[in-house]
């Protein structure tokens with residue numbers, strides 16, 4: 001079985017959708033952010049603050065490759081920035097993976113992220129207006145990398161079940 005990779009901007013629903021998909025198809029889910037945190041015994045916020053973003057990106061790449069080298073079936077939820085650094089976007093095209101971009105609009109992302117930004121260092125200190133501006137620019141810059149995924153699923157106005165259903169249809 002191919003490894004399933006979910007990717008997309010912070011708040012697009014990677015972790016939420018992956019957990020539900022994991023239950024439905026009985027394939028374990030590994031969240032790359034959590035995998036990194038366990039490995040270095042530090043949360044992402046602290047890694048950014050104490051070691052800097054470049055250190056985090058190197059670690060993220062190494063951990064992504066480590067997960068891709070697992071032999072058992074797995075669903076991998078990437079970090080929001082994973083496809084945009086190192087050669088990670090190329091890895092999304094591998095034959096032994098099935099990669100899905102969860103595509104959310106700026107408004108969807110702003111409304112989801114404004115409720116929960118404290119653990120997301122890139123946006124933690126922004127108010128709602130600054131955040132909308134930041135996400136609009138950032139999403140534009142990152143779209144090229146996200147669009148390297150093999151499949152794209154639009155998540156706006158979709159329930160968790162509907163999005164999981166669309167991914168199941170891709171897998172069928």
Ligand SMILES: Nc1ncnc2c1ncn2[C@@H]1O[C@H](COP(=O)(O)OP(=O)(O)OP(=O)(O)O)[C@@H](O)[C@H]1O
Nearest residue numbers: 009010011012013014015016079080112158159160
């Ligand atoms: N239809 C939906 N599908 C997915 N998530 C939803 C939906 N509606 C609301 N949410 C909420 O959106 C929030 C963001 O989702 P989640 O944490 O899964 O995103 P993420 O892509 O894993 O973000 P990050 O990259 O920061 O880890 C969660 O609080 C989740 O409950």
Ligand SMILES: O=C(O)C1=C[C@@H](O)[C@@H](O)[C@H](O)C1
Nearest residue numbers: 010033044079080081120121
């Ligand atoms: O979009 C990003 O660059 C990030 C998203 C999160 O998943 C974490 O990986 C980290 O906060 C960076």
Ligand SMILES: [Mg+2]
Nearest residue numbers: 014015031077
């Ligand atoms: Mg997540």
